[in-house]
Amino acid sequence: MTIKNKAYIAGAFEHPTRHAPDKSVAQLHAEVARGALEDAGLTKNDIDGYFCGGDAPGTGPLSMVDYMNLKVRHVDSTNIGGSSYIAHVAHAAEAIAAGKCNVALITLAGRPRSEGTAGGVPPRTDNPVQPDFAWEQPFGLATVNAYGLCAMRHMHEFGTTAEQFAWVKVAASHHAQHNPNAVLRDLVTVEQVVKSPMISDPIHRLDCCVISDGGGALIVARPEIAKNLKRPLVKVIGAGEAPKHQMGGNVDLTYSAAVWSGPTAFAEAGIKPADVKYVSVYDSFTVTVVIQLEDLGFCAKGKGGPFVADGNLISGQGKLPFNTDGGGLCNNHPAHRGGMTKVIEAVRQLRGEAHPAVQVKNCDIALAHGTGGLLGTRHGAATLILERE
Secondary structure (H helix, E strand, C coil): CCCCCCCEEEEEEEEECCCCCCCHHHHHHHHHHHHHHHCCCCCHHHHHHHEEEECCCEEEHEEEHHHHCCCCEEEEECCCCHHHHHHHHHHHHHHHHCCCEEEEEEEEEHHHHHCCCCCCCCCCCCCCCCCCCCHHHHCCHHHHHHHHHHHHHHHHHCCCCCHHHEEEEEHHHHCCCCCCCCCCCCCCCCCHHCCCCEECCCCHHHCCCCEEEEEEEEEEEHHHHCCCCCCCCCCEEEEEEEEEHHHHHHHCCCCCCHHHHHHHHHHHCCHHHHHHCEEEEEEEHHHHHHHHHHCCCCCCCCCCHHHHHHHCCCCCCCCEEEECCHHHHHHCCECCCHHHHHHHHHHHHHHHHCCCCCCCCCCCCCEEEEEEEECCCCCCCCEEEEEEE
């Protein structure tokens, strides 16, 4: 089923908090839901579809529709980590096209900062019944270790340097300085990044995303409903998703599942990477961005380092502005899952509502992409292409 032009993003809201010790996760979900509804000009009685990921408390959608007192006829709890919410937009568009719902609510919320659950350093324990657990748990695999392996392999294969990776953080900081809610608003230099403490060679502390509380929500609506609202029109024109794992031992750490999700999204949208004016790309670490940009076709494989080092990611300077809210590297990374905020900032750009200092001129097509899981072992990828009407 093609979803091109079958649904519109009618509402978007990012929670302003980055530290919420006085709020529950369920409360944050409800607050972002209210914010997205107000942005769209709708009420909770208009919602008949609800989507959430693994961050939702209790039994996921069952708990949350109860907490928010929603009456829905379609739910989806797809959980592919940080890419879940990008996939949820596509799934909502599919459900709308199939007549399963008319107005879908997607929410994300988490309190990793308040709960002291840094996602990058502690060993991944996960569920002992998972087939991979017995083989990986004894080695104490941590998230940052898995990404460190990818970064080191990329350096070995293609000659990428730590300084080139650092340019991703530099670009993010250029944008975050204009975001009053960003965790890190100070401009940083390449030298500051590579001289920050080493966390997992070759990843330095400033190569890592922030840890924050917060969340976000989106409203996806049937076209005729969206067109009756007094909001700029942002339509879904393409989507793709794919998993990547260890391929039965045929491991190659230099690419991600974006090599499959990206072409699917571009084909459905009927456009090329060169047509995209703005990208929101999941940035758990600087290496994550470099690999994804290559895999999505914005530069050749192995050329991501030089591409970002040329300043191409900085709005107003480069050819491919990215994460103009500061991204996960500087702004916000709630619930260890950054896909939601990627869609929200893409919507802001297409509406012309980004900060004036980072607003991309004539922004009519934007791409949001995320990975969920571990780039170095197994992960999901989701790609979403949006267009301003």
